[in-house]
Amino acid sequence: MxxxxxxxxxxxxxxxxxxxxxxxxxxxxxxxxxxxxxxxxxxxxxxxxxxxxxxxxxxxxxxxxxxxRINPRPNIHAVRESPATATVDGDNGLGLVVGPRANEMAMEKAERVGTGWVAVRNSNHFGAGEYYPLQGLPRGLIVWAMTNSPPQVAPLWGAEKMLGTNPISIAFPGMEEPAVVIDFTTSAIAFGKVEHAARKGATIPAGTAIDRDGRMTTDPREMLDGGALLPLGGDAEHGGHKGYCLAAMVDLLAAALPGANWGPFPPPFPAHLPEPPRSVGLGVGHMFGAFRIDAFADPAEFRRQVDDWVRTMRSTRPAAGTTGPIIPGDPxxxxxxxxxxxxxxxxxxxxxxxxxxxxxxxxxxx
Missing domain, CATH: 1.10.1530.10 (Malate/L-lactate/L-sulpholactate dehydrogenase, four-helix barrel)
Incomplete structure (x- = not known):
């Protein structure tokens, strides 16, 4: 083309x-x-x-x-803390700074006591979710990252934006094989892909979005003009209830728990999006979890098991018209x-x- x-x-x-x-x-x-x-x-x-x-x-x-709308010099600080946990206030700082600082705190706690969990409030968009678990791989840590985001997704059987795309990311290191890197939104597609399709004049996949009247659409401009994304899976017949539940889990863990805005109430990003009707907390919320592999198993043996898992999945008989399964993180x-x-x-x-x-x-x- x-x-x-x-x-x-x-x-x-x-x-x-x-x-x-x-x-x-x-x-x-x-x-x-x-x-x-x-x-x-x-x-x-x-x-x-x-x-x-x-x-x-x-x-x-x-x-x-x-x-x-963003504080360039935030005072990022813990407001509640234990040896293995913390709640951090990002002081409305750039999420690309608040997120990595909080993730570092979770990893340091894991290195000291075996596991670390840090919830964040009063932050902003923190970038690509996979960045965070990738930081744990060279340190012998498994890191889990979640964030909520401004509303772009309709709840199952809803016709308006009430949830963020609320991604989940985690990575597992191998010994000789590449790491298994899992990073996905809990919406059918990422909002950024809708923006990207609109820039390119392309369509979005069927079953991923609705227009302002709640009808399915493949036109990204109709989704952006008052429509909404659907939860992962799309409609109920294709598992949309599972995506909806995952989005709810992220919203409650990463936002409601530390005191950030949940559901339709996070501040807009990008700035041209509508302001929320009210505030129920502070900014956007994140959750980072880290744990040492050696707290659960011999690290070398676990890495060998990851290698075996990767090779087993790759050996799967290919479906018709494909070259066979890929491993999360391959592309x-x-x-x-x-x-x-x-x-x-x-x-x-x-x-x-x-x-x-x-x-x-x-x-x-x-």
Whole structure:
């Protein structure tokens, strides 16, 4: 298929995108160390093929800073703590900073006492969920991350946005095989994929969204114009009740428990989304869990079991018309291998948005 102006992509080295993001965050008043940390979260998404959560999000973060919706220099602090747990207040900081700081706290607790669980309130969008469990792999930790988000999803049999896409992420290290990296939204598709499809003039899969009247649609613009995403599974006949329950679990653990806004009440992201009708807490909520493998099993033996699991799944007889099962994390790992060598493709609408950010901040993009 011939590229259209919306789908044509320009390729950039990942370090160029990381440097630009770092300097933009710094221009927004974010301290240098935090700016580099936030840019690293975006770069990880771009490298691993999660185009919806990489540099494409930078204009939206910039807009939030411009409107005074994010505190560039937050006092991130624990408001409740035990040796293995904490509730952290992010002071309305950039989620790309609050999230990694809280995740680090969970990992440090796990290294000291075997497990660590940190709930977060008063944060913002924390980037691609898989970033967080990936940080635990070189430390011999299994890390679990969840976050709620502004409403984009209708509850089962509902016709309006009442829940976030509420993703869940976790990773398991192998010995010789690549890690099993699980990262999924509890909605049928991620909201970022709807935005991406709208930019490209493409459709979204059937059974993933409804329009403002509650009718199924494959037009991303109809979903964005008053429609909603459906829970993972879609309708009840295809398991939509399971996605709905997963979304509820994340909402209650990651938001209600630490005192963040749940359901339809988190603050908008991107900034142009409607304001919630009321507040029931502080900002967006996250939950990070970490535990040492050696608290449960011999680490080497567990890694060998993960290897065996991976090889067993790969040996499954392929379904007709396929090359056989993939392992969770395979597409992202392959994307990283390619993009480290050849660069990151950025579609024209995103390039234009980044050029506008460059003009507004005085940070050169090229």
């Amino acid at each position: 011939t590229d259209t102006p919306a789908t044509a992509a320009e390729t950039f080295p990942i370090e160029r995108l990381r440097e630009f993001s770092t300097r933009v965050f710094a221009a927004c008043g974010v301290p240098e160390e935090d700016a580099a940390l936030a840019a690293g979260v975006l770069a990880s998404a771009d490298l691993r093929g999660i185009d919806t959560h990489g540099v494409a999000r930078l204009p939206q973060y910039h807009e939030m800073f411009e409107q005074g 992202n790992r392959r994307a990283e291998e390619t993009r480290r060598e050849h660069g990151v493709p950025v579609i024209r609408p995103v390039v234009e948005a980044l050029e506008r950010v460059a003009a507004a901040t005085g940070v050169p993009f090229r």
